[in-house]
Amino acid sequence: MIQVGIIMGSDSDLPVMQAAADILKQFDIAYELTIVSAHRTPLRMVGYASKARDRGLKVIIAGAGGAAHLPGMIASITSLPVIGVPIKSSNSIDGWDSVLSILQMPNGIPVATVALNAAKNAGILAATILGAFDESLGHKISAYKTTLESEVMKNVEKLKKEGWENGFD
Numbered sequence: 001m002i003q004v005g006i007i008m009g010s011d012s013d014l015p016v017m018q019a020a021a022d023i024l025k026q027f028d029i030a031y032e033l034t035i036v037s038a039h040r041t042p043l044r045m046v047g048y049a050s051k052a053r054d055r056g057l058k059v060i061i062a063g064a065g066g067a068a069h070l071p072g073m074i075a076s077i078t079s080l081p082v083i084g085v086p087i088k089s090s091n092s093i094d095g096w097d098s099v100l101s102i103l104q105m106p107n108g109i110p111v112a113t114v115a116l117n118a119a120k121n122a123g124i125l126a127a128t129i130l131g132a133f134d135e136s137l138g139h140k141i142s143a144y145k146t147t148l149e150s151e152v153m154k155n156v157e158k159l160k161k162e163g164w165e166n167g168f169d
């Protein structure tokens, strides 16, 4: 059963949003992915958000660039958690427009905003939300974090071998 809906304002967002799909796949979480534009397909946006919970989705990841109204508008309609991915798109002023549009939501309508282009983190956050209610998924997320730690510790050892004094261990 599909648990996560990944939506984006344009097909030009796909190269960034792909990372959310990739990490969800890694965690064996079923997802769907499509284009929903707040400005170009407003009725589709309302339909998607209104039906999401009844269709069985648990979390929505929404990415958009420029005047990025999609995540906030989806959050204004659905009772599901919405994770927003600001995208540095071709119409963006260095990504700031998108970051601020998604981040600075009014009281009452939160969007969990990740960093610019950080679709991978959006996927991890979606998995973490689902993992709060699913022990086996929770274990997978813990294991993933352990691999991150191991990678850093490998590099700590590598720097030591190269002769850098870390003064700690």
Ligand code: RP5
Pocket (backbone or CB within 6 Å): 008, 009, 010, 011, 012, 013, 037, 063, 064, 065, 066, 067, 087, 089, 090, 091
């Ligand atoms: C936003 O405008 C989309 O999310 C995309 O990031 C940006 C540019 O869209 P295109 O002109 O490439 O379709 O609504």
